[in-house]
Amino acid sequence: MAEQTTRRQQEGQEEMKIDGRLANGNYLVSMTQEEIANVAGYNSGYSIPSNLHEDGRVNGPLVLGTEFRVTKAFHQNRELFGQEKKVRDAAGMLRTLADMMEAAGPSEIIPPANEAPAESA
Numbered sequence: 001m002a003e004q005t006t007r008r009q010q011e012g013q014e015e016m017k018i019d020g021r022l023a024n025g026n027y028l029v030s031m032t033q034e035e036i037a038n039v040a041g042y043n044s045g046y047s048i049p050s051n052l053h054e055d056g057r058v059n060g061p062l063v064l065g066t067e068f069r070v071t072k073a074f075h076q077n078r079e080l081f082g083q084e085k086k087v088r089d090a091a092g093m094l095r096t097l098a099d100m101m102e103a104a105g106p107s108e109i110i111p112p113a114n115e116a117p118a119e120s121a
Contacts, residue, residue: 033062041073 014035020028033045042048045059053060 033059036062036068039070039073040068041070041077 014032016035017030018027019030022028031039033048037043037045037048040048048058048062050056050058050060052063052066054063055061
């Protein structure tokens with residue numbers, strides 16, 4: 001099969017192409033190794049384990065018939081993105097607490113939660 005590059009690929013923008021539909025309803029697609037890595041949950045083609053490459057070299061040609069758990073990777077990424085608001089809220093709260101502690105300065109002593117402050121005479 002002759003490889004053709006599209007304008008987007010030449011500009012560095014990869015593009016998956018649907019080439020056909022199989023009798024079982026699955027699709028036959030053309031993808032770069034980088035695109036396969038991304039949909040499978042890897043950072044890049046270099047992140048795909050070497051045992052999935054024909055020659056055992058990282059970023060070498062992938063073994064035909066290799067299966068990736070794309071749905072699992074999608075759900076893991078979705079879960080991580082769903083936690084973003086919680087992380088940002090917690091970071092904001094910590095910033096506010098740090099600002100309060102800095103404003104109090106070293107002259108104010110904040111007793112630990114389990115100790116009562118010493119009473120002055």
